[in-house]
Amino acid sequence: MLYDEIPPEIGPFDAENMLIVATGPLTGHFLPASGKTHFGTKSPATGGYADSNMGGHFGPHLKYAGYDVLVITGKAESPSYLFISDDMVEVRLAAEYWGQGSITAEKDLKRQLGDEYQIITIGPAGENRVRYACISHDFGRQAGRTGVGAVMGSKNLKAIAVKGTGSIPVADLKEAFAKGKEAYQKVKAKPGFEGWTPEGTAGLTNWANEVGVFPTRNFQTSYAGHYKNINGKAILDRLKITDKGCFGCPTPCGKYGHTRTSSGAAYVEGPEYETIALFGGNCLLKTIEEVAFANYLCDELGIDTISAGVVIAWTIECFQKGILNSQEIGREIDFSDLDTVVYLLNKIANREGIGDLLAEGVKIAAEKTGNGSEQFAIHVKGLEWSGYECRNAPSMMLAYLTADVGAHHNRAWVLGHDVAGAWTSVHDLIASGAEHEAQPKAVVSDRSAQYVIASQHTRSLFDALGNCRLQMMELGFEEEHYAELYSLITGRTKTWEELLKISERIWQLTRAFSVREIDNFDRNIDFPPGRLYEEPIADGPNQGHVLSKGDIHNLLTWYYNKRGWNENGIPTKETLKAAGLQEVVEDFEARGLF
Amino acid sequence: MELRPIHENCSGCSICRLACAIENFQEVNPSKSLLRIEARFPAPGDYCIHVCDQCGECADNCPEDAIQLQDGVFIVDQDACTGCMICVDVCPRDVMFEQKHSDIPAKCVLCGECARTCPRNAIVLVEEQESEVA
Structure with missing residues (x-):
């Protein structure tokens, strides 16, 4: 459309x-x-x-x-x-x-x-x-x-x-009801049902620090020493009132609670992992109470916590490096300071003073600010990077570079391939008990392209179906169940493999849209900021590791080849035709985009 | 048997309401459900489950004696009911429902589907004696 x-x-x-x-x-x-x-x-x-x-x-x-x-x-x-x-x-x-x-x-x-x-x-x-x-x-x-x-x-x-007080039609209600009940029983039988649910996504906090993928201090490093003060257990011990589930969810990741800080008190849902990573790690807020208050303020002001955590950390680093001064910002700011976060969030939401610049997002803000600040403006295509640091995680790096919406983990989550061996669910990973050992340098290979594409197709299919993927992704509930339910509900019998073909078409179409809309589209559009391929990780389990510029180019080339895109990341005529997108072929020809 | 809500286990997913509607009306339409989940947000931030405990207030107040106890469950006699809706007004848990396409009110028939479906044991089916002890 x-x-x-x-x-x-x-x-x-x-x-x-x-x-x-x-x-x-x-x-x-x-x-x-x-x-x-x-x-x-x-x-x-x-x-x-x-x-x-x-x-x-x-x-x-x-x-x-x-x-x-x-x-x-x-x-x-x-x-x-x-x-x-x-x-x-x-x-x-x-x-x-x-x-x-x-x-x-x-x-x-x-x-x-x-x-x-x-x-x-x-x-x-x-x-x-x-x-x-x-x-x-x-x-x-x-x-x-x-x-x-x-x-x-x-x-x-x-x-x-x-x-809504009407009913929605089902091709085979009796069977769909029976299969749906069976699905709930099978999810309940997964080990992650008891193990993953209590902390929800916040349960990733320990693991992300133990293996060194936790964005910290504006992605200067990938490990935050105080992580046990901002983890899932801290939520359960100090904030939580109730689990809060979405419609039909047997494993609610929402933890609703109350927080009290020097800046104020509030009821708030969360924080979930991403907010912990971007405010607790990237802005270094000291306690789960502070992270939760920043979360509340973002919710009330209507700001994405991920992008906000990146923009604010970038601003603090600009201040520390003398690129932005206290007159421009309106006060002195610092990491580990809730007042800084509260001050900047309010400025951003209302586009007051420095907030007007920051409201444009980190890419535009850095372009306007200059003086080397682009080097540490952490985004891809203009969307701020979410909660996984990837300088020693080539597959996840590629996932961020090629996500159609910009640097977001929603489209593919392949860290398991980077930092662990065989795994079937995120719960397996968390339960694997990694300790703070120095991580070996990751091997960069063309297998990353295959992992990323497989994950992009699986996760996009869940989005297309209008269903949460967490029971599959976090607990290992098998994809085939969703195909069976899809068939019984819609009356169109499909296997999971057949449904995945829809994802392939989606990926070609969203890419084609961005190629058409973004000026001078080429592989540079998919590139990360310099920090992520020029500056080794400062400390923690991945200290000293970094992917080279050549690694990034190789990852992109392997991916483009596998997708059927040219060296600039633009889908070829044959690829678009094979995906059944003849009207896009004609549009690209008329606009000279091939 | 009796339905017992355990409010602190509820996460508001409302799949119990959909199960109820499918079991009793063969419709994917939770608005027909015969129980309510009250979400109390932003404060105090919790859920309250309202299920029929077969207290009999509806039957006691029915001017037509159209609600009868059968095997521990109060059942609306569709032929005797005149649709006055007094039972809807007097239900202490607000779980006697007017229906969109019928003049007859509807109530829980203790089928137990909500309890069997709830993945978090927030509604459980218990023997009445057990309930009284609790």
């Missing part, structure tokens, strides 16, 4: 850009964790393809109301929200909610409309088009990445509220 309707002349914040709110064929059905909602648009972060997804209950209710997909174009004349109650669809005024935080607006809308409404909101950051503004839901779930909240804000759209 984006490829057909949004040509290069239309910018991310132009009224003509689309915000596509999509469920998948499994969303809202009876199987583990079918609660996903996806947001697709032209990216404020990269100018190319963007999507971001969230769990919660919104997608299922959208389907019960009778809608698979909402396509939002244009721009409201004044702040508005979209109200959907089954067949009734209204654009309503939202003046009283505009300016409110995401959580406050959701609370007030629920109070006005009723608890049975599922609501998504943006905060001030979305209203002010911060390029990494998120869309929030269910008091702690976010479609965090790529600036989808800024696109929503550019349309003057504060919120969408939906109530």
